[in-house]
């Protein structure tokens with residue numbers, strides 16, 4: 074018996090047989106922020122065979138309060154999160170093959186990475202990317218586990234293609250202007266609680282204990298003392314465009330993606346949502362004010378500034394990110410504010 | 413009467429997490445409209461709804477004694 078995993082194999086629903094399965098599996102983890110680093114650590118300690126981590130960002134001081142894998146040294150070196158995670162994970166368990174992919178996840182960049190993946194773990198910070206994961210999961214028949222948190226609130230749900238409803242069955246349209254960690258803040262126990270649910274589900278899937286997979290959506294609020302599970306037996310839609318009979322995988326097309334473009338001759342990137350929005354700029358200004366941005370707002374646009382970077386958001390959702398030519402960075406900043 | 417539960421920031425917006433409201437025979441969408449007018453609750457269009465702990469869409473018809481939970485979708489990570 075392998076000493077390292079002895080306590081996990083003693084847990085009878087996993088056992089020696091389950092451990093063998095875990096070590097043969099390949100998990101793709103999308104996002105290496107708060108949820109991402111906690112998920113990555115748990116999967117690595119559990120001994121998953123291969124872990125691919127995709128992230129577009131680098132480590133900053135404001136991450137350290139909750140993104141458990143990273144250190145002050147990583148901030149000093151401005152390491153990309155995927156790479157920093159890989160280094161720490163190797164020190165925790167060198168038996169796990171960790172692949173760091175530093176890129177912006179789009180339908181086009183993600184699909185080639187999913188060739189031999191058994192499970193997709195969601196640790197992203199926006200619904201646009203989750204809808205892409207959702208469509209790819211259905212197209213390639215790979216289970217995925219939705220996880221999200223903000224403030225003291227968290228939410229998680231397991232999607233098994235061909236069995237459970239998908240995220241698109243639940244959300245007919247992408248919710249706009251939800252709270253994000255940049256507008257609503259975040260405390261670490263909300264992260265840990267989501268990850269506890271996600272990893273329990275992941276272990277069930279990796280050992281192929283399908284019967285035990287949770288058939289409901291879980292939501293909780295650790296500050297307001299709320300916990301609710303919501304059954305999903307009636308929500309699977311036959312006409313769902315992502316998982317139904319006439320499926321088209323709408324989120325894999327370019328027309329449903331957020332677009333970015335560098336503006337000629339200016340140190341500015343324009344970010345454009347797939348469809349025009351109707352933002353409540355006053356509300357957004359209030360949220361941003363409370364989280365360290367200096368904000369100016371008029372009926373037509375909102376201008377916010379933090380750490381020398383300035384973004385102007387128009388009411389229709391279009392934004393200009395000043396002081397950069399980096400489109401990935403601009404999109405990340407936009408989605409960190411608008412979700 | 414319909415029992416309404418409000419989650420996360422909706423609880424703060426209303427100042428309490430539970431209330432009873434007239435709504436027998438209404439759809440979920442109609443109840444949302446009523447809540448919006450009576451309590452000035454914003455953002456109900458995009459919240460998830462559970463009726464008796466079962467996920468429900470806007471067309472679901474409500475009956476006296478039902479418990480309706482409004483749950484804002486969470487996107488951070």
Ligand SMILES: [Zn+2]
Pocket residue numbers: 238239240241242243310313314315316317
């Ligand atoms: Zn679906």
